Amino acid sequence: MPFACIFVPNFPVAAVLRAEPELRAQAVAIFEGKPPLEKVFAANESAGRVGIAPGMTKAQAELCSELTLRPRSRLQETSAHAALLDCAQSFSPRVEDAALDTALIDLAGMESLFGSLPEIVHAMSQRIASLGLEANIAVASNPDAAVLAARGFSGVTVIPQGKESESLGSLPVEVLFAGWVEGERAGKKKEDELKKTSERLVATLERWGIRTLHALAALPEVALSERLGQEGLRLQQLSRGAAFRTLVPVEMPAVFEEAVELEFPIVLLEPLAFLLNRLLEQICARLASRALNTQELRLTLELENFSSCNQQSEINHQQFCRTLRLPLPMLDPKLFLKLLQLDLSANPPGAPILKIHLTAEPARPRSSQGGLFLPPSPEPEKLELTLARIASLVGESRVGSLELLDTYRAEGFRMKRFVPGAYPDGAVLETTRQKAAAEEKSAVAALRMFRPPLRATVTLENGEPARVICSKKKEVQGTVLWKAGPWRSSGDWWEREAWARDEWDIALQTADGAALYRLMHDLLGGGWFVEGTYD
Amino acid sequence: MSSAVVSTSAAHGRPFVFDVEDVAEVCPQPSAAELAEARPPQRVFYASTDARLASVTPASRLAVRPAPEMVSSGIAAMDVLTGGLPRGCLTEICGPASSGRTTLLLAALAAATGRGECCAVVDASDALDPQSAAAAGVELSRLLWVRCGENSPEKSLEQLLRATDLLLESGGFGLIALDLGDLPPQAARRIPLTTWFRYRRAVEHTPTVLLAIERQSIAGSCSSLLIKMGSQRTEIKKSADSQFLVPTHTQLLIELEITAELVRSRQERKPVRSTEIMFTSKTAWAG
Numbered sequence: 001m002p003f004a005c006i007f008v009p010n011f012p013v014a015a016v017l018r019a020e021p022e023l024r025a026q027a028v029a030i031f032e033g034k035p036p037l038e039k040v041f042a043a044n045e046s047a048g049r050v051g052i053a054p055g056m057t058k059a060q061a062e063l064c065s066e067l068t069l070r071p072r073s074r075l076q077e078t079s080a081h082a083a084l085l086d087c088a089q090s091f092s093p094r095v096e097d098a099a100l101d102t103a104l105i106d107l108a109g110m111e112s113l114f115g116s117l118p119e120i121v122h123a124m125s126q127r128i129a130s131l132g133l134e135a136n137i138a139v140a141s142n143p144d145a146a147v148l149a150a151r152g153f154s155g156v157t158v159i160p161q162g163k164e165s166e167s168l169g170s171l172p173v174e175v176l177f178a179g180w181v182e183g184e185r186a187g188k189k190k191e192d193e194l195k196k197t198s199e200r201l202v203a204t205l206e207r208w209g210i211r212t213l214h215a216l217a218a219l220p221e222v223a224l225s226e227r228l229g230q231e232g233l234r235l236q237q238l239s240r241g242a243a244f245r246t247l248v249p250v251e252m253p254a255v256f257e258e259a260v261e262l263e264f265p266i267v268l269l270e271p272l273a274f275l276l277n278r279l280l281e282q283i284c285a286r287l288a289s290r291a292l293n294t295q296e297l298r299l300t301l302e303l304e305n306f307s308s309c310n311q312q313s314e315i316n317h318q319q320f321c322r323t324l325r326l327p328l329p330m331l332d333p334k335l336f337l338k339l340l341q342l343d344l345s346a347n348p349p350g351a352p353i354l355k356i357h358l359t360a361e362p363a364r365p366r367s368s369q370g371g372l373f374l375p376p377s378p379e380p381e382k383l384e385l386t387l388a389r390i391a392s393l394v395g396e397s398r399v400g401s402l403e404l405l406d407t408y409r410a411e412g413f414r415m416k417r418f419v420p421g422a423y424p425d426g427a428v429l430e431t432t433r434q435k436a437a438a439e440e441k442s443a444v445a446a447l448r449m450f451r452p453p454l455r456a457t458v459t460l461e462n463g464e465p466a467r468v469i470c471s472k473k474k475e476v477q478g479t480v481l482w483k484a485g486p487w488r489s490s491g492d493w494w495e496r497e498a499w500a501r502d503e504w505d506i507a508l509q510t511a512d513g514a515a516l517y518r519l520m521h522d523l524l525g526g527g528w529f530v531e532g533t534y535d
Numbered sequence: 536m537s538s539a540v541v542s543t544s545a546a547h548g549r550p551f552v553f554d555v556e557d558v559a560e561v562c563p564q565p566s567a568a569e570l571a572e573a574r575p576p577q578r579v580f581y582a583s584t585d586a587r588l589a590s591v592t593p594a595s596r597l598a599v600r601p602a603p604e605m606v607s608s609g610i611a612a613m614d615v616l617t618g619g620l621p622r623g624c625l626t627e628i629c630g631p632a633s634s635g636r637t638t639l640l641l642a643a644l645a646a647a648t649g650r651g652e653c654c655a656v657v658d659a660s661d662a663l664d665p666q667s668a669a670a671a672g673v674e675l676s677r678l679l680w681v682r683c684g685e686n687s688p689e690k691s692l693e694q695l696l697r698a699t700d701l702l703l704e705s706g707g708f709g710l711i712a713l714d715l716g717d718l719p720p721q722a723a724r725r726i727p728l729t730t731w732f733r734y735r736r737a738v739e740h741t742p743t744v745l746l747a748i749e750r751q752s753i754a755g756s757c758s759s760l761l762i763k764m765g766s767q768r769t770e771i772k773k774s775a776d777s778q779f780l781v782p783t784h785t786q787l788l789i790e791l792e793i794t795a796e797l798v799r800s801r802q803e804r805k806p807v808r809s810t811e812i813m814f815t816s817k818t819a820w821a822g
Contacts, residue, residue: 375651376742378707386705390681390698398682402665402675413665418679420653443610443816445791446637446667448716451660475632484786505788512631513766516788532664534791534818535637535716 002117002161003143003247004105006088006128007150008080008135011101012042015080016070018132019260019278023068031058032072041072075259075355083131083286085252090127090289091120094249096143102150104143106247121156131285140164145241148213151175164241169214173205176213176235201235204228213239254292256360258283265304265352272353273341279358280333280340287360293329294360297336298322302355320349327419328380329363335381342388346396377420387418408491409499410520410531445534447518453529458519465504465519468530475510476517476530482507486521500524505534603759606650606709606744609642612814613762616797620710621759624801625735625745629752630764635793636716636748637662638816639764641671643710643746648674652709655679655702659688659695660717670819679708688722696730703737703745711738715749723753731757752798761799766792791816 008014012030017023027047031038038058050064061067077100084103088095091114094106107120114120121137128135138149138157145164149157152171159167177198204227210216216239224232237243258279266272276299287294301320324339366380378386390399400415454476459467465483470476483506490500500523507514516534521527605619620626620643628636640656647654654677656663661682669675681698684691695713702711715723731754738745747754752761796811 376707376709377651377653378705382705383707386701387679389701393697393701394681394683394694395685398661398685400680401678402668402680404665404669404675415680420677443635443638443642443793443814444667444671445635445788445816445818446641446671447664448632448637448662449664451662484788510632512634515631515633516791532662533632534788535633535635 002107002139002141003146004091004107004121004124004137004139005098005143005146005150006084006103006105006124006135006137007147008084008101008133009151009154010042010044011080012072012077013044014101014133015076016073017044017134018080018083018282019073019076020070021132021278023070027052027064027067029061029067029069030072031061031069033058038071071261071263073261075261079258079282080133082255082257083133083282084128084135085250086286086289087124087128087131087133089252090291091124094247095252096247097250097252098143098147102147104146104247106249107139117158121158125156127289131289132282140167140241142241142244143247144238144243144245148175148238148241151178159241165214165217165239168239168241169212169217171213172211173213173216173239174202176238177202197231201228201231254290254362256283256286256292256294256362257357259355259357261355262353265354267352269341269344269348272344272356273337275356276340276358277333277337279356280336283358283360284331284333284336287331287362290362291365292362293331293365295326295329295363296361297324297326297340298359298361299324299340300357300359301349301353302357303349303351304354320351320353322347326384327417329366330381330384331365332381335385338385339388342392346392383418383420408489410501447532448535449532450530453520453531456519456528456530458521458528465506465528468506468508468517468519468528470530473530475515476508476533478508478510480506481509481514485519488523490523498524503531604742607646608639609644609646610639610814612812613639613642613795616795616810616812617760617762617800620744620746621801622742622744623739624759625731625738625747625754625757626760626762627747627749627752627754627758628762628764629749631750632716633791634764634766635791635795635816636764637667637714638671638791638793639762639795640712640714640746640748641668641673643744644668644678644712645672645674647710647744648677650709651677653677653679653707654710654712655681655708656712656714657681657695657698657702658683658714659691660684660714662714662717667819688718689725692718692722692725696726699734700737703734703743706741706743708743710744710746712746712748715747715753718749720749720751720753723749723751726753728755728757731755758799759801761797763796763798765794765796787818787820789818789820791818 013028016028016030025046027044027050029040029043029047029052032041033039036059040052040054040056040058040061042054043052047067050066052061052064052067058069061069081100084101085095085097088103088105092105092107092110096104098104107117110120111117114123117139121139124137125135128137136150136154136157138146138153138159140146140149140159141161141164145159145168148168148171149159152168152175157167205211205216210219216236219236221233221236224236228235234243260275260279266275299322303318303320305318322340322343324336324343330336387399397415399418401418402413403416405412405414450473454470454472456476457469457471458465465480467479468477483504485504486502487504488502490498492498502521502523504519504521505516506519507516518531518534520529520531522529603621603623605621607614608617608620628639630636644654644656649672656678658681661684663680665675668678683694683698695715699711699713702708734745735757747758752758792813792815794811794813
């Protein structure tokens with residue numbers, strides 16, 4: 001039963017490099033601690049070459065001009081860890097969260113889906129690289145051997161069954177203790193305890209001249225047990241690649257979050273777009289690895305504090321949230337970025353940004369069956385972007401589709417989001433059948449509205465309009481040639497927005513002949529208005 | 536080696552290319568001396584001596600532009616007059632107020648949404664009446680309404696042009712209508728002709744019907760179909776068909792008589808002269 005292990009070496013640095021890929025070629029060191037006692041916590045290979053080592057003070061590290069220093073970011077490490085688990089989950093449902101930098105995968109039965117073991121490992125390596133992480137991957141017949149191989153050998157390693165001892169023999173004994181502290185994820189006290197134990201064991205083996213796993217595996221078991229106890233035997237089993245334990249699979253919640261903390265606050269939207277692009281690409285890669293799309297994106301920006309005397313308002317203004325709801329599940333980082341940009345330019349945060357937090361609500365990808373005879377309809381992604389652009393042009397409330405309200409009020413409608421639904425099955429036939437009937441039906445006279453209605457001065461004769469003068473629209477004036485009405489209506493009298501009106505349909509003489517208008521007398525407000533024209 | 540003669544047809548305004556073999560008797564091959572003397576070549580060019588003609592395709596090899604697909608305008612009489620509305624072309628509907636332009640627009644929208652197509656109305660003066668649209672049979676869930684004109688006519692025109700550009704770029708709409716019906720002709724004429732050319736090019740080879748409603752024709756030769764609406768003889772019927780004077784509250788506007796004239800059409804069935812039809816539109820409450 002093969003097991004694969006994905007191990008990300010130098011995890012704190014890898015998490016930072018995932019968020020800032022342009023630093024990959026540079027010497028990077030991560031520091032942590034309270035100022036002024038910050039110390040270098042981790043450094044990449046390039047930094048090691050210029051003399052930077054963990055434990056140095058920040059001030060010492062700053063003397064190196066080529067070095068890029070970054071604070072340790074737990075948020076980025078959590079995101080990188082989630083990405084690692086997503087990658088593992090995309091290959092098998094049985095995944096053990098072994099450590100922050102290690103994921104163990106049960107590959108039993110996966111050959112029929114993904115091919116041979118080398119092919120699976122190759123695919124894993126590509127998938128983890130697409131998520132922005134550089135990892136060592138190893139496959140072995142038991143979980144511990146896979147972990148040791150992944151921690152000891154860089155790149156991709158496939159250990160054939162029965163060759164574990166031979167393959168792991170060249171590794172130094174320190175590799176046995178490398179995952180102890182991270183693997184336990186216990187409290188500070190236990191962490192120190194484990195560290196002390198591992199240091200003691202390494203020192204003992206060093207005194208014996210045992211430096212490789214091969215040498216440890218060759219020791220007599222009884223003698224080793226007498227000197228190091230059960231722990232010694234367990235280490236020997238591990239070094240032989242013969243230890244076996246049951247995998248502890250984890251049920252991973254479908255939470256897709258990415259965050260970035262900024263050293264200096266961002267004021268402009270343009271640099272923010274670069275960061276958003278990076279976060280969106282990461283989140284989309286994670287969703288893609290789980291074969292999911294998203295229908296809702298939540299952007300939370302932590303803003304620099306306002307100098308407000310009111311404590312309550314200060315708390316309220318610290319976070320700025322925007323939610324992007326999509327009509328259909330989608331997975332296009334460029335589209336999301338454009339939509340967020342349009343949204344943020346319409347609703348700017350209003351203060352410098354310190355932290356960006358992006359969450360995607362996962363959704364199953366949409367499945368639709370195209371048809372040769374279906375009418376044309378806009379692509380959902382393109383349509384969404386077009387609607388967002390038009391909304392930024394004319395205003396969000398002034399674009400969409402219509403919904404009639406159950407009222408007799410004049411403007412009895414509301415705008416809603418334009419989501420063209422799928423064409424129902426069999427509707428083509430239905431349309432053909434109805435076509436002839438629809439064509440025979442006479443056209444319906446349409447009303448063109450004047451928004452807002454034009455105030456008019458109306459001269460009455462026997463209580464009927466005889467002459468209309470509209471100062472705002474010069475063509476709407478003259479003697480009334482013909483009139484019909486009044487059509488009296490009222491409603492909502494139980495509410496504050498009560499209305500009562502008389503409607504008249506009138507014909508006025510114009511230069512091109514006669515024009516028909518709808519004249520309205522507001523019975524509550526007491527004014528005359530030209531509401532629209534029949535056209 | 537192919538040789539060709541190019542001539543410009545003033546009548547049609549587009550160059551025609553003929554194979555030299557086909558017009559040999561009209562245009563005999565000149566000698567080398569004659570060719571040298573011929574300065575400058577006027578109207579007749581020989582491909583063998585002029586490299587500029589290398590890229591010219593002979594007319595015999597030119598593909599014939601296929602006739603556009605016509606779709607119903609929603610009014611049977613109008614379909615008889617024009618053959619329907621052409622897809623991938625610009626159609627102009629012009630006329631004064633109360634001439635039936637919006638009635639025709641709503642009928643076309645109802646027909647298009649009835650076919651299951653998505654439609655868009657870019658409304659320069661925010662004039663669309665949802666009740667009328669629903670009464671005309673427009674499926675409102677398939678209609679995208681872009682309401683321009685919150686501020687000034689200039690701003691509204693700018694918004695309309697940009698929104699139309701975006702919709703054409705997006706594609707997938709069965710009908711896109713530009714409602715310029717309430718804009719004064721002076722304001723509508725500010726739209727540069729190049730914009731209409733751009734729209735025509737954008738909509739070409741797509742299944743979209745581009746419809747513009749205006750007071751006067753402003754797109755010039757960019758429109759493939761130009762319909763002029765009018766109400767030369769406005770007749771308003773009364774609910775009580777009586778020869779005696781009836782009180783106004785017993786009257787109802789129930790029917791309008793609309794005339795439509797086909798001014799220009801690029802279709803094969805081009806009429807010899809302008810034709811005119813008349814149809815009636817009933818108000819929503821007329822039943």
